[in-house]
Amino acid sequence: xxxxxxxxxxxxxxxxxxxxxxxxxxxxxxxxxxxxxxxxxxxxxxxxxxxxxxxxxxxxxxxxxxxxxxxxxxxxxxxxxxxxxxxxxxxxxxxxxxxxxxxxxxxxxxxxxxxxxxxxxxxxxxxxxxxxxxxxxxxxxxxxxxxxxxxxxxxxxxxxxxxxxxxxxxxxxxxxxxxxxxxxxxxxxxxxxxxxxxxxxxxxxxxxxxxxxxxxxxxxxxxxxxxxxxxxxxxxxxxxxxxxxxxxxxxxxxxxxxxxxxxxxxxxxxxxxxxxxxxxxxxxxxxxxxxxxxxxxxxxxxxxxxxxxxxxxxxxxxxxxxxxxxxxxxxxxxxxxxxxxxxxxxxxxxxxxxxxxxxxxxxxxxxxxxxxxxxxxxxxxxxxxxxxxxxxxxxxxxxxxxxxxxxxxxxxxxxxxxxxxxxxxxxxxxxxxxxxxxxxxxxxxxxxxxxxxxxxxxxxxxxxxxxxxxxxxxxxxxxxxxxxxxxxxxxxxxxxxxxxxxxxxxxxxxxxxxxxxxxxxxxxxxxxxxxxx
Amino acid sequence: xxxxxxxxxxxxxxxxxxxxxxxxxxxxxxxxxxxxxxxxxxxxxxxxxxxxxxxx
Numbered sequence: 001x002x003x004x005x006x007x008x009x010x011x012x013x014x015x016x017x018x019x020x021x022x023x024x025x026x027x028x029x030x031x032x033x034x035x036x037x038x039x040x041x042x043x044x045x046x047x048x049x050x051x052x053x054x055x056x057x058x059x060x061x062x063x064x065x066x067x068x069x070x071x072x073x074x075x076x077x078x079x080x081x082x083x084x085x086x087x088x089x090x091x092x093x094x095x096x097x098x099x100x101x102x103x104x105x106x107x108x109x110x111x112x113x114x115x116x117x118x119x120x121x122x123x124x125x126x127x128x129x130x131x132x133x134x135x136x137x138x139x140x141x142x143x144x145x146x147x148x149x150x151x152x153x154x155x156x157x158x159x160x161x162x163x164x165x166x167x168x169x170x171x172x173x174x175x176x177x178x179x180x181x182x183x184x185x186x187x188x189x190x191x192x193x194x195x196x197x198x199x200x201x202x203x204x205x206x207x208x209x210x211x212x213x214x215x216x217x218x219x220x221x222x223x224x225x226x227x228x229x230x231x232x233x234x235x236x237x238x239x240x241x242x243x244x245x246x247x248x249x250x251x252x253x254x255x256x257x258x259x260x261x262x263x264x265x266x267x268x269x270x271x272x273x274x275x276x277x278x279x280x281x282x283x284x285x286x287x288x289x290x291x292x293x294x295x296x297x298x299x300x301x302x303x304x305x306x307x308x309x310x311x312x313x314x315x316x317x318x319x320x321x322x323x324x325x326x327x328x329x330x331x332x333x334x335x336x337x338x339x340x341x342x343x344x345x346x347x348x349x350x351x352x353x354x355x356x357x358x359x360x361x362x363x364x365x366x367x368x369x370x371x372x373x374x375x376x377x378x379x380x381x382x383x384x385x386x387x388x389x390x391x392x393x394x395x396x397x398x399x400x401x402x403x404x405x406x407x408x409x410x411x412x413x414x415x416x417x418x419x420x421x422x423x424x425x426x427x428x429x430x431x432x433x434x435x436x437x438x439x440x441x442x443x444x445x446x447x448x449x450x451x452x453x454x455x456x457x458x459x460x461x462x463x464x465x466x467x468x469x470x471x472x473x474x475x476x477x478x479x480x481x482x483x484x485x486x487x488x489x490x491x492x493x494x495x496x497x498x499x500x501x502x503x504x505x506x507x508x509x510x511x512x513x514x515x516x517x518x519x520x521x522x523x524x525x526x527x528x529x530x531x532x533x
Numbered sequence: 534x535x536x537x538x539x540x541x542x543x544x545x546x547x548x549x550x551x552x553x554x555x556x557x558x559x560x561x562x563x564x565x566x567x568x569x570x571x572x573x574x575x576x577x578x579x580x581x582x583x584x585x586x587x588x589x
Binding site (some may be wrong): 117120179180182183184187188190191192217218219221224225228229240247248251255266304404 | 560
């Protein structure tokens with residue numbers, strides 16, 4: 001963030017922050033809470049549970065792919081696993097994790113006492129468990145769960161059995177939850193900032209979430225429209241996507257990707273924000289080019305709305321369309337390059353230290369950039385026609401989503417855990433978790449580039465024998481990656497239960513309003529707004 | 534005639550702050566409804582647009 005002086009009125013926060021919780025106790029406290037910190041904690045706990053459910057599915061997928069031939073599952077169940085794994089990870093794990101950070105830290109970063117619409121906040125969280133359970137229930141229904149991939153392409157997805165309406169309603173609920181959270185975040189940031197906290201003084205995490213929330217508001221209703229049209233095609237005799245009735249299945253692909261590509265940035269922009277907080281803290285320097293970072297984020301968000309058809313080069317489109325979507329996709333490399341340059345320039349001549357959040361931020365910098373490079377390869381029409389629907393694509397988006405978004409979640413967790421719990425986490429265990437995760441991520445996903453380049457298709461439970469070695473390596477990596485996350489849970493639980501007391505500032509180089517309140521952050525903060533100079 | 538304004542300056546500050554908070558809360562609710570209606574308009578509008586302009 002830009003350097004911000006904070007006037008706490010010279011008498012600390014003794015009178016405007018208190019830890020008292022009045023209201024229901026026990027489970028009803030969590031069901032009825034409207035406190036932003038408690039709702040943030042609920043989001044994060046839900047996300048952690050979903051990480052293990054979605055991760056368990058990933059391990060089942062890799063178990064089946066350990067050797068060629070059908071080992072454990074029938075092809076339909078395998079396809080259900082890939083579909084539900086993706087839906088759970090995107091809508092149930094990554095997005096709620098960032099929504100949890102948003103709930104906890106946006107009010108603290110802008111000096112607000114809470115989110116602007118606290119009851120809406122409660123509702124947007126409590127939609128999630130019901131949607132998640134409904135989605136998981138589909139796996140046990142006659143005909144099995146949805147197996148058409150997370151892209152839900154018709155006519156394949158319309159062949160889903162009894163699970164179809166449940167899966168579609170679950171997606172609707174997940175979308176409604178995201179839209180309500182986005183509305184709340186925009187309204188909070190636009191109305192609840194402390195005096196003197198102008199837009200260009202806001203911390204980068206808050207900025208990236210403001211832009212993400214607008215993207216959510218633009219993209220999610222389009223997915224909802226597409227899903228509703230799938231339902232009417234299946235149950236009410238419409239033919240939006242049925243060629244037999246005069247419709248066009250490719251139309252759904254356009255609708256889905258008009259949502260789907262901004263969704264990629266909805267997932268990654270908050271991670272950019274977290275990394276932009278962490279690198280200056282552990283380099284003990286202000287963020288290089290703060291304003292450029294804000295404009296680059298906004299540019300990425302705008303461009304993400306006009307590149308959707310690069311996912312569809314193989315469906316056939318006019319040359320002009322191919323050129324537009326290829327070039328607009330490549331254009332995203334420019335603002336992304338600005339961000340990577342500014343992070344690197346922030347490190348330059350900094351007084352660096354390498355605590356766990358910094359390690360994750362640096363790994364993010366390298367590995368997300370690697371995922372970005374393979375994205376550039378996929379942006380080229382002639383190359384994409386070769387790579388399309390191969391494991392190269394799987395490797396690409398997992399490099400963006402795992403060392404990108406998931407490492408952002410890990411980095412943010414270690415960075416803010418002392419503020420949330422009041423205790424320092426075990427640094428040795430944190431670093432062990434980092435190294436195990438980073439090594440196994442690469443063991444899992446790097447060989448998939450070679451598999452894809454050699455022609456192995458995605459979403460298949462069986463493969464030709466020449467792909468065996470790399471698949472075995474990838475599966476071993478996946479099991480290691482999954483098991484390493486048990487250490488993550490242990491570190492969090494250990495930190496929550498006790499440990500060295502964390503100071504208010506926690507990190508020597510940390511700046512911003514969230515570091516002016518005690519650790520753990522009291523139940524109510526900034527009842528009286530701080531003045532930002 | 535009483536204007537309802539407290540004579541004690543400290544109370545006056547508190548009243549002003551409460552009025553500011555109420556105004557801000559009303560504006561936040563209004564903003565929330567506008568954004569919600571915008572999302573709803575996208576959702577319904579997109580389906581209507583697809584129905585009219587889509588392939589037939």
